[in-house]
Amino acid sequence: MTPQPPSTLPDDVGHFGRFGGRFMPEALMAPLAELETAWREAMADDGFRAEFDDMLRTYANVPSPLYDAKRLSRAAGTRILLKREDLDHTGAHKIRNVLGQALLAKRIGKPRAIAETGAGQHGVASATACAYLDLECVVYMGELDTQRQALNVARMRMLGAEVVPVSTGSRTLKDAINEALRDWVTNVEHTSYLFGTAAGPHPFPAMVRDFARGIGDEAREQCLELTGSLPDAAVACVGGGSNAIGLFAGFLDDDAVRMVGYEAGGEGFDTGRHAATITAGEVGVLHGTRSFLLQDDDGQTIESHSISAGLDYPGVGPEHAYLADTGRVTYEPVTDDEAMAAFDLLCKTEGIIPAIESAHAVAGALRLADTLGPDATILVNLSGRGDKDVHTAAEYFGLLDEAPGEDA
Amino acid sequence: MTSLAETFARLADEGRPALVGYLPAGFPDVATSIRAIEAMVECGVDIVEVGFPYSDPVMDGPVIQVAAQQALAGGVRTSDVFEVVRASAATGAATVVMTYWNPVEHYGVDRFAETLADVGGTGLITPDLIPEEAGAWTDAAAKHGLEQVFLVAPSSTDERLALTAKAASGFVYATSVMGVTGARAQTSSRAPELVGRLRGVTDKPIGVGLGVSNGDQAAEVGAYCDAVIVGSALVRCLLDVPADDGIAAVRALATDLRTGVERARTTAG
Numbered sequence: 154m155t156p157q158p159p160s161t162l163p164d165d166v167g168h169f170g171r172f173g174g175r176f177m178p179e180a181l182m183a184p185l186a187e188l189e190t191a192w193r194e195a196m197a198d199d200g201f202r203a204e205f206d207d208m209l210r211t212y213a214n215v216p217s218p219l220y221d222a223k224r225l226s227r228a229a230g231t232r233i234l235l236k237r238e239d240l241d242h243t244g245a246h247k248i249r250n251v252l253g254q255a256l257l258a259k260r261i262g263k264p265r266a267i268a269e270t271g272a273g274q275h276g277v278a279s280a281t282a283c284a285y286l287d288l289e290c291v292v293y294m295g296e297l298d299t300q301r302q303a304l305n306v307a308r309m310r311m312l313g314a315e316v317v318p319v320s321t322g323s324r325t326l327k328d329a330i331n332e333a334l335r336d337w338v339t340n341v342e343h344t345s346y347l348f349g350t351a352a353g354p355h356p357f358p359a360m361v362r363d364f365a366r367g368i369g370d371e372a373r374e375q376c377l378e379l380t381g382s383l384p385d386a387a388v389a390c391v392g393g394g395s396n397a398i399g400l401f402a403g404f405l406d407d408d409a410v411r412m413v414g415y416e417a418g419g420e421g422f423d424t425g426r427h428a429a430t431i432t433a434g435e436v437g438v439l440h441g442t443r444s445f446l447l448q449d450d451d452g453q454t455i456e457s458h459s460i461s462a463g464l465d466y467p468g469v470g471p472e473h474a475y476l477a478d479t480g481r482v483t484y485e486p487v488t489d490d491e492a493m494a495a496f497d498l499l500c501k502t503e504g505i506i507p508a509i510e511s512a513h514a515v516a517g518a519l520r521l522a523d524t525l526g527p528d529a530t531i532l533v534n535l536s537g538r539g540d541k542d543v544h545t546a547a548e549y550f551g552l553l554d555e556a557p558g559e560d561a
Numbered sequence: 562m563t564s565l566a567e568t569f570a571r572l573a574d575e576g577r578p579a580l581v582g583y584l585p586a587g588f589p590d591v592a593t594s595i596r597a598i599e600a601m602v603e604c605g606v607d608i609v610e611v612g613f614p615y616s617d618p619v620m621d622g623p624v625i626q627v628a629a630q631q632a633l634a635g636g637v638r639t640s641d642v643f644e645v646v647r648a649s650a651a652t653g654a655a656t657v658v659m660t661y662w663n664p665v666e667h668y669g670v671d672r673f674a675e676t677l678a679d680v681g682g683t684g685l686i687t688p689d690l691i692p693e694e695a696g697a698w699t700d701a702a703a704k705h706g707l708e709q710v711f712l713v714a715p716s717s718t719d720e721r722l723a724l725t726a727k728a729a730s731g732f733v734y735a736t737s738v739m740g741v742t743g744a745r746a747q748t749s750s751r752a753p754e755l756v757g758r759l760r761g762v763t764d765k766p767i768g769v770g771l772g773v774s775n776g777d778q779a780a781e782v783g784a785y786c787d788a789v790i791v792g793s794a795l796v797r798c799l800l801d802v803p804a805d806d807g808i809a810a811v812r813a814l815a816t817d818l819r820t821g822v823e824r825a826r827t828t829a830g
Contacts, residue, residue, distance in 0.1 A: 166693060176662055176689045178620050180714030180739055182721060321626060322616065334619045339740040341716065438663040439617060441689070451639045452667025453616040 369403020
């Protein structure tokens, strides 16, 4: 079968080639159909789009700037442009998707919203959007992640959200999604699920992409304005894949633009502790969609690992699986150590502390720079800021003074 | 192999609904799970659902999830599930596997069907596989003479009820509440309405599950459906107790549930 052009996907039942679909309890079929209809109608409604755009502009600080990172470029040996999604309100691209979904929840008339979160970025964005739009908000978060990201837990609570630590399974994002799905199936009549990434059952992958695609559309326009031409490459980090699909969506029809997604290589393949789903996973079904998945010989999900809680997910959005299948986008792993070296370089050369997720993309760009040479331009989606990761990074670099009284 | 069709035909003659009992393979260990299933059948369960322990059981509540986690932590493999099915089928009870879809797909859909038929299983119940995504399973089930049980829910539209009932064989599994598995103090008021809507679109047997935990509830639910499905309450018998005590509790509960389905049609008035 000839692959369809990505811009026409998914098909009407949510398939991206052999990926995607709806693998969910029947109880959720009617709500998913309701959501899909509402989303399609909203996106065709000038009033909804205008309201969404206005919220992004006046509240979320979007469009984010495209920044010519000259000192980083000198270090990399090629020109690097940073799409500053770290400057969006709440510090990451997540706010775009969440404002879209929360506005849709209001339109459908559901007063309660639930969300899952790994690093806390999506949880904070959800709590923010719900405060802004007057929705009750419950956020499910793996117990392990609540410990790794304690500040974000506090932020969510300040914003009025209830944070529910999930103690089942690996106690990370995967299990937070399971628990959120259980809540949704129980309370679906008055509850919307603000899904945090471009995965899950149809229509979430396409809907999240469309709410996030401003990243790519803006970057394309900004790049043309700044440099007079399109970038040679556009790169992003990939966990579930929402920031990456948002960026890639803007360039899929530009055949000359090479695109690379950087997955979490964790401690390296040899250790088995990584989250490089496309590079090392197999086709399978998780959380309602068919995609690449880290799984064992019996089809049980393998726990992923990354220094970045935001990339620590054993699945990936189905459109990424499709783009990998067709060869339009390549996906490569970046290890924890490579990501942290890039994190350090960006801090020191540009005065920007990135999210560790985004540092994976910077590391990938540095690698790509060696291949493309000095005349190339690489567009990097700097998907989030690093405030939430300061503790992790400080520990990694050995920058924390011992607390007074410790070892006493 | 006893099929679901044979079982329902027999029970129609007896004038009572079927009692369906769920237990996960390999919980608390493979040998005990087999003994528990044998005990359940001896005490009157007509159809056995062998649960396939899975890492991400989104449809299940805490009791079944904990059991699945313990089974997986104990090293349960796909081959163990088939071993349990073989033992269950040997009791003479129709035996189906309740499984999330990924383990089947990963094993190989046709290979799974072939092996399941070989060990005496009669079909699958698939909580996260809807008819629209089930093409590969439908083909394999037909090829190997297996039944496919799909779920419907109170939220299902009439169109989806008709579509799902048409695709199902054996019986249609009506989830009585919007929610996950787990025993509940009261049976659902939405279940009779759902069964009524289903009767309008299909003549196939209808099983009702989610929430039934004792004989009185079994009698109440069995009054208006063809199969009363009990899961979490049975699994809970085996949680955190010595194996023999757990099996004694399974016996007691299965006996109570059986008396419930036997008086279901009379208590209905």
